[in-house]
Amino acid sequence: MNKKQKRQLIRIILAVVLVAGALFSEMLVGIPKTLTTVLYFAAYITVGLETVQKAARNIFRGQVFDENFLMALATVGAIILGEMTEANAVMIFYQIGELFESCAVDKSRKSISELMDIRPDYANVLREGIEVKLDPYEVKIGDIIIVKPGEKIPMDGRVIEGRTSVDTAALTGEAEPRAAEVGDEVISGCINMTGVIQVQVTKEFEESTVSKILNLVENATSKKANVEKFITKFARVYTPLVCMSALIIAVIPPLVSGGQEFSVWIYRALTFLVISCPCALVISVPLSFFGGIGGAGKLGVLIKGSNYLEALARVETVVFDKTGTLTTGSFEIEEIIAEEAYTKEQLLELTAYAESYSHHPISQSIIAVYGKKTEPDRITAVKEIAGRGVEALIRFRNKEITVHVGNEKMMKDIGIFEVPISENTIVYVAVEGKFAGYITFADKVKKDGPETIRKLKKIGVRRTVMLTGDRKRTAEKVASELGIDRVSAELLPQDKVREIEELLAQKNEKRSVVFVGDGINDAPVLARADVGVAMGGLGSDAAIEAADIVIMTDEPSRLASAIAIAKKTTGIARQNVIFALAIKFAVLALAVAGVASMWAAIFADVGVAVLAILNSIRALNVSKFE
Amino acid sequence: MKKNFKLENLDCANCAAKMEAAINKIDGVSAVISFMTSRLTLEAEDAYFEEAVETAQKAISKVEPDCLIVR
Numbered sequence: 001m002n003k004k005q006k007r008q009l010i011r012i013i014l015a016v017v018l019v020a021g022a023l024f025s026e027m028l029v030g031i032p033k034t035l036t037t038v039l040y041f042a043a044y045i046t047v048g049l050e051t052v053q054k055a056a057r058n059i060f061r062g063q064v065f066d067e068n069f070l071m072a073l074a075t076v077g078a079i080i081l082g083e084m085t086e087a088n089a090v091m092i093f094y095q096i097g098e099l100f101e102s103c104a105v106d107k108s109r110k111s112i113s114e115l116m117d118i119r120p121d122y123a124n125v126l127r128e129g130i131e132v133k134l135d136p137y138e139v140k141i142g143d144i145i146i147v148k149p150g151e152k153i154p155m156d157g158r159v160i161e162g163r164t165s166v167d168t169a170a171l172t173g174e175a176e177p178r179a180a181e182v183g184d185e186v187i188s189g190c191i192n193m194t195g196v197i198q199v200q201v202t203k204e205f206e207e208s209t210v211s212k213i214l215n216l217v218e219n220a221t222s223k224k225a226n227v228e229k230f231i232t233k234f235a236r237v238y239t240p241l242v243c244m245s246a247l248i249i250a251v252i253p254p255l256v257s258g259g260q261e262f263s264v265w266i267y268r269a270l271t272f273l274v275i276s277c278p279c280a281l282v283i284s285v286p287l288s289f290f291g292g293i294g295g296a297g298k299l300g301v302l303i304k305g306s307n308y309l310e311a312l313a314r315v316e317t318v319v320f321d322k323t324g325t326l327t328t329g330s331f332e333i334e335e336i337i338a339e340e341a342y343t344k345e346q347l348l349e350l351t352a353y354a355e356s357y358s359h360h361p362i363s364q365s366i367i368a369v370y371g372k373k374t375e376p377d378r379i380t381a382v383k384e385i386a387g388r389g390v391e392a393l394i395r396f397r398n399k400e401i402t403v404h405v406g407n408e409k410m411m412k413d414i415g416i417f418e419v420p421i422s423e424n425t426i427v428y429v430a431v432e433g434k435f436a437g438y439i440t441f442a443d444k445v446k447k448d449g450p451e452t453i454r455k456l457k458k459i460g461v462r463r464t465v466m467l468t469g470d471r472k473r474t475a476e477k478v479a480s481e482l483g484i485d486r487v488s489a490e491l492l493p494q495d496k497v498r499e500i501e502e503l504l505a506q507k508n509e510k511r512s513v514v515f516v517g518d519g520i521n522d523a524p525v526l527a528r529a530d531v532g533v534a535m536g537g538l539g540s541d542a543a544i545e546a547a548d549i550v551i552m553t554d555e556p557s558r559l560a561s562a563i564a565i566a567k568k569t570t571g572i573a574r575q576n577v578i579f580a581l582a583i584k585f586a587v588l589a590l591a592v593a594g595v596a597s598m599w600a601a602i603f604a605d606v607g608v609a610v611l612a613i614l615n616s617i618r619a620l621n622v623s624k625f626e
Numbered sequence: 627m628k629k630n631f632k633l634e635n636l637d638c639a640n641c642a643a644k645m646e647a648a649i650n651k652i653d654g655v656s657a658v659i660s661f662m663t664s665r666l667t668l669e670a671e672d673a674y675f676e677e678a679v680e681t682a683q684k685a686i687s688k689v690e691p692d693c694l695i696v697r
Contacts, residue, residue, distance in 0.1 A: 061688050067640065102637070109662065219630065221660040222667050232643040283639035283661070290662040 001103065008099045011047050012092060018043035019088045040084040048075060048091040065239045067277045074273040078598065081263055081270075086598045090274055097606035101283060104613040108287060111620055112217070112294040118170045118189035118210050120154035126198070136205040143201045147192045155188045155208040157199040164195035171213065172552040173300035173626075189213065212544055216302055220293050221286060223305025227573050228285045235278035242276035242588070249592065264594070271591040274601035275584050280609030284576040284616050291619030292569030298622055300552040301562045308548040311531045312566035316511035317503055318461050318559070321496075321525075322468035322478060324518035325535050326449050326556060331365040331441040334424055338437035347437045351429055354392040354405045357382050362427060362441060388413065389427075404430040411435070425474055443474070445481055448557040453483045455560035459567065465503065467496050467525075496525045504530070516559060519543025519550075533559060561625040569619045576612040583608050628669040631679075635692040636664045645693070648685040657682065666695060 001009070022039035025031045048071075055072035063069075071094050078087035124146040125134050131146055136154045139145065144160065147153050153166065165177040168190045177193055180186050186199055189210035205211055250269035254262045289306040296303050303309050323329045338347040352370035355363035356379065367374070380393040380400060389406015404414055411419050411428050416435050419428055425441040453464055465486045468475045475489035488499050503513050512530035519526065519534030523546040526532030534547035536554045544550050551558045587604035590596035636642055642661040649657040649668070655678045658667045670678035683695050 057691070061691070063644075063689060066689075067638070105662070218663055218665065219660075219667070221662045222658040222665065224658070232640075232646075235640055235643060236647070277640075279638055279640045282643055286639065286660070286662050 002106075005099060005102060005106075008095060012095050012099065015043040015047035015088065015092050015095075018046065019085070019092070023085065037084070040088060043088050044075070044079070044084075044091060047088070047095055048072070051091070051094070052076070065243060067279055070239075070243070070273050070277055074270045077266060077270040077273075081267055083267070083598070090598060090602055093602045093606040097280070097609045100610050101279070101613060104617060105283070105287065108291055108294070108617060108620060112290065112297070118152065119214060120152040120188065120210065123154035124148070124151075139201055139205060141201055141204060145199050145201060146196065147186075147199060148196050149192055149194055151192055153186050153188050153190050153192055153199065155201050155205050155210070156203040157186060157201040159184050159186055160198050160200050162195050162197035164197050165193045167191040167193050168552075171209070171300065173298055174553050209544075213302065216304055216544070216550075217293070217297060220303060220305050221290055223307045225285070225289055225306035225310040225570075225573070227310070227570070227577060228289065228306060231281055231285050231577060235282050238278050239276050242272055245588075246270070246272035246276070267598070268591050268594060271596060271598050271601040272588060274598060275587055275591070275604045277605055280605070280612050281577065281580050283609075284580070284612035285573045287613065287616040288569055288572040288576065288619045291616060292565055292572075295569075295620050295622035296562055296565050299558060299561055299565075299626060301558050301565075302544075302550040302552065303562070304548050304550075308531055309566045310570055311512045312514065312549070312563055313570040314511045315461055315514050315531070315563055316507050317463045317465060317513045318456055319465045319467060319500060319503060319513060319515045319529065320484070320556070321515075321517035321522055322466050322470060322475060323443060325516055326452075326466065326482060327443040327445050327478060328554075329361065329443065329518070331362050331425060331443055333365060333369050334440045334442040336437070336439050337420070339435060342431075342436055347429055347439070350394065350396065350403050350431065350436070351405050351427070351439060353379055353394045354382070354390050354403045354429075358384065358390060362425070365441065366427075366439065385410065402432055404428075404433075421473075424477070425470065443470075443478070445478060446554070446556060448555050449482050452555075452557040452560055455557060456563070457483075459560060459563055461563070465499075467491055467499055469493075493521060493524070496522065497528055500525055500528050504528075514559075516551075516556065519546055533562075561622075564625045565619075565622055572615055572619050576615055579615075580608045580612055627672045627675050628667065629675070631666045631668065632696040633659070633664045633666050633686075634694045634696055635690070636661065637690065637693075641690045641693075644689045645686045648689065649682045652678065652681050652685065654678070655682065 018039050022036050022043065025036045025039060051068045052072045055068040058066050058068060071091065075087040075091050078090065120136050122133050123136050123139050124131050125139055126144040126146060139155060145154065159180050159182050161182065163181045165179050166186060167177050168174055171189050180197065188208040246269040249272065250266050254265050289309060292309055293303050320326050336344045336348055338344050348370050352367050353374050355366050356374045378395045383391045385391060388410040389404065392403050393400055394403050404410055405427060407428065408419060411430060414430060414433050416430055419435065420438060422440050425443060426438055428438045429436045456464060463486065464484045466475065466479050466484045467488050469491050470489060472489040475487050479487040491499065500513065500515060507513055514531045514533060515525055515529035516533040516535060517526060518536060519542055526534065526546045531549060532547045533549045533551060534543035535551045535556065549562065583604050587596050587600050591601065639661045642659045646657055646659040649655060654674065655668065655670045668678060668682060679695060686693050686695065
């Protein structure tokens with residue numbers, strides 16, 4: 001509790017004591033009535049003076065229907081009617097509600113800032129061989145920083161000396177530390193655990209991962225959900241409407257009936273005023289969304305706005321990109337089959353030489369398995385043929401030979417029409433125009449892939465779709481392994497956009513299509529879907545920028561967790577709205593009928609607020625979705 | 627230009643909603659106030675931006691006199 005809250009608490013306690021004293025003095029015989037009245041007034045001044053002052057000040061500023069005014073009017077009215085106990089009760093409970101609200105808001109703000117406690121305070125920079133402690137903002141690209149065990153890595157960079165393991169839990173929610181050696185990239189916001197490392201800075205602080213994430217979280221609640229927009233709009237109408245009704249109730253019935261006393265109706269009107277404050281409603285919705293976004297953050301899922309959380313809860317179809325999302329994206333050699341003229345090793349050698357200038361993941365994998373360094377002077381000429389493969393002139397057994405490495409189309413181009421087929425990705429090799437063998441690759445399904453699809457189905461996703469540029473046979477094998485409903489294979493990037501548009505046209509209007517990709521080549525698709533989710537966002541700026549939701553780890557199952565959190569959060573927000581409105585309207589109706597006393601009104605206002613806030617705080621608890 | 631400001635002494639959620647509505651009534655200015663993070667995102671033409679912040683502050687003060695835009 002801060003100072004202001006403590007002061008408020010002391011006032012409330014003091015007022016309760018004074019009111020208790022007043023009630024006690026009423027029961028005793030022989031105590032003068034004036035003492036009771038004095039005690040009541042003392043209590044009211046203790047707890048309500050500030051509210052009355054604020055109300056008076058705000059009227060002069062043209063803010064008539066503010067909560068201070070409503071409470072002041074209701075309580076002063078009650079005092080005039082002689083209902084001293086109730087006037088004090090309204091004020092005391094109103095203050096308790098306010099105190100509770102501000103404590104709850106503080107609590108959830110704090111739990112979020114703890115969660116995002118990744119902002120580094122300083123960086124140890126080497127300047128002319130001497131280590132200096134600088135503000136992270138002052139460090140430039142190319143500077144060398146020293147990070148000791150236990151310190152946060154202040155900005156993104158590459159390790160140039162030392163080895164260590166880094167704890168990425170604050171960013172990814174992943175408990176397992178990662179190893180970092182010379183040449184490895186390290187990401188700001190992670191904690192260095194075991195060894196001292198020297199890091200060459202590759203990004204300024206403002207461009208570093210940690211800044212981007214903090215920025216994103218801080219801005220998340222400014223993209224508001226529809227429920228939230230609805231409730232603020234509703235509040236603008238609700239308060240004036242209830243106040244007008246109060247006025248009508250106070251004046252019209254006594255005039256019409258003539259017989260009934262004014263004071264009865266004024267009491268009912270005052271009851272209205274107590275209920276008319278919308279603050280509970282207005283706070284409970286963003287509070288739940290804030291909790292949901294924070295909770296998802298704990299699991300390494302960054303959600304860029306309350307609106308996306310809402311859309312995620314309404315998910316109907318989940319569309320996955322294959323490579324890098326559902327599969328690991330690293331192509332592991334499965335089989336090397338050589339024709340009789342060559343050994344497996346020779347075939348691998350030829351392929352590695354031909355592919356040695358290519359950056360394709362398949363080429364990288366071949367070169368890695370070959371293991372030996374390729375001698376550049378053995379390669380005379382290399383030509384990449386887009387959509388086909390590579391043609392290279394290589395010195396082999398002291399002869400210069402032409403090697404073709406590529407797909408089926410490439411083989412057809414050089415006159416080889418019959419090649420073996422496989423359901424895996426396959427690369428064919430031909431030497432001097434003659435078929436020499438092939439290598440097959442397995443793009444492994446991620447460990448939690450099948451579990452992801454199962455979980456998605458369980459939480460109500462109607463359809464799962466996989467899009468890929470890969471061959472149909474490979475795609476279908478992966479899809480059946482995972483249990484995916486529909487596959488579209490052999491797609492070019494623009495085809496993926498078209499597929500998404502088709503799915504968007506087919507869906508139920510109230511539900512949403514979620515696309516999950518690795519964020520590298522699929523920015524247009526991410527943008528086109530109702531919700532774009534990028535996987536493995538750690539360290540990838542493009543992904544963080546293009547997506548609406550970023551999953552920091554490489555686990556697709558986190559999507560299921562995020563959807564579960566989204567459903568829980570929107571559920572809580574809806575419960576709050578319905579519950580608060582139902583109680584308020586019920587008590588309003590009862591008040592008109594003369595059944596509800598001011599005590600019921602106090603419950604409808606403060607009681608509902610407290611319950612709604614407690615309910616909202618539940619959104620922060622996400623441990624069961626891990 | 628779009629800029630993000632911290633708001634000091636923003637005490638009530640309904641007030642935040644009122645401020646947001648009031649600022650959005652100013653010509654050429656659009657604003658979002660997030661009560662939970664106590665932040666104001668203000669968008670206006672570069673040339674009038676300073677002026678826009680001034681007017682926004684006035685609109686805010688009218689709702690809650692203690693609430694200040696931190697610049």
